[in-house]
Amino acid sequence: MASVGEAQEILEALGMPAAQHNQMAGMTLIALCGLTPDVAWEKAERRRCTVTKGIMGYLAEHYETTYAANTRETFRRQVLHQFVQAGLAEYNPFEPDLPTNSPNAHYAVTEFALDVIRRHGTSHWATAVDHFRRKQGALAERYAQDRQRRLVPVTLPDGQELQLSPGKHNEVQKAVVEGFAPRFAPGAHLLYLGDTERRIYSWTGLALPSWASRSPITTSCPTSSCTTRNASGCSSSRR
Numbered sequence: 678m679a680s681v682g683e684a685q686e687i688l689e690a691l692g693m694p695a696a697q698h699n700q701m702a703g704m705t706l707i708a709l710c711g712l713t714p715d716v717a718w719e720k721a722e723r724r725r726c727t728v729t730k731g732i733m734g735y736l737a738e739h740y741e742t743t744y745a746a747n748t749r750e751t752f753r754r755q756v757l758h759q760f761v762q763a764g765l766a767e768y769n770p771f772e773p774d775l776p777t778n779s780p781n782a783h784y785a786v787t788e789f790a791l792d793v794i795r796r797h798g799t800s801h802w803a804t805a806v807d808h809f810r811r812k813q814g815a816l817a818e819r820y821a822q823d824r825q826r827r828l829v830p831v832t833l834p835d836g837q838e839l840q841l842s843p844g845k846h847n848e849v850q851k852a853v854v855e856g857f858a859p860r861f862a863p864g865a866h867l868l869y870l871g872d873t874e875r876r877i878y879s880w881t882g883l884a885l886p887s888w889a890s891r892s893p894i895t896t897s898c899p900t901s902s903c904t905t906r907n908a909s910g911c912s913s914s915r916r
Contacts, residue, residue: 679712679721681740687718687797688765690806691790692813697759704742705756708732709766709786710794713739718797725771725783728752732784757784764813765790773827776844831855833867841872 684703693702708731710721726732728749736742744752760766766784769775775782786794789809796805828840829847831854841847850870858865 678714679707679710679716679718680714681707683718683797687794691763691765691793692810693759693763693765697756697763701744701752702756702760704736704740705732705752705760706765706786706794707740708735709760709784710791711735719795719799721786721791721794723785723788723791725785727781727783728757760784764809774843776846777842779844831870834859839870841870847872 681700681703684706685698685700688698688702688706696702709724709726710718711724712718712721724731726735729746732752733744733749736744757766757768761768761784764787767787768784769782770785771783772781789812793805793809796802825840827843829843829851831839831841831847831851833839833854841850854867854870858867
C-alpha cells in the first residue's frame, strides 16, 4: 500500500538527495501518482496536479495531512523543481504553453518514472531503478530542451536577444519591442522589460537622455516600457 515511508524509499532509490526524499517530498510523490493509503503502487497513475488543489488539497482529503497556505512555494521550490530536474515530474505537460503565472500551472509524474514506480515491491524493482538512474540524466536534459524550445525570443534594437518564459503576455511584449516600437515610436529607449517569471530586465543604468527618468523601476507583472521625446522636448511613455 502507498505509505509516505515507501514513497521516501522510492525517492531515495531513484537518486534524490536527502532534502528531496523527506516527508513532504514523499507526500508529494503520492499525490502526483493519485494514490490513497489502501491502493498499491502498481495502481499509480499520471495525473494533472496543481500545487494547491492537486497536491495540498489531495493530501488533506486522503491522508489527513494539512499544510499551511504559505507552504505552496516550499512545495514548488524545494520539491517539485527538483523532481522536474531529475526527470521524475514534468511542468505543464498537458498545456505546455501556459504562462508561468497561470492559475492552471500544473505538474505530472513523467511516463518513464511512472513505469518504474509501478514496479515497486515487485521482482522487477531493482532492474527498473537501475535503468532509471542510468537514463535520468538524459531525460532531465530532454525535458529542459523541450522547455527551452517554448521560450519566447525577443530581439532588442541593439541586436541583443532575450529569452522570455512561455505565455501570451510575453508574446505581446515581443510584438511591442520588435513591431510596435520601431513603427510607432522610432528612436524610443527601452527602459525595462518584465518577465512572467518575475525577472526584470532594466536598462536604467544606460546613458539615457537627461529628460528620462533614472529612478529604479520594479514591477511584478509582465510589461515593457519605451520612452520617446518629441520635437518640443516633452517626453512620452509607450506601454
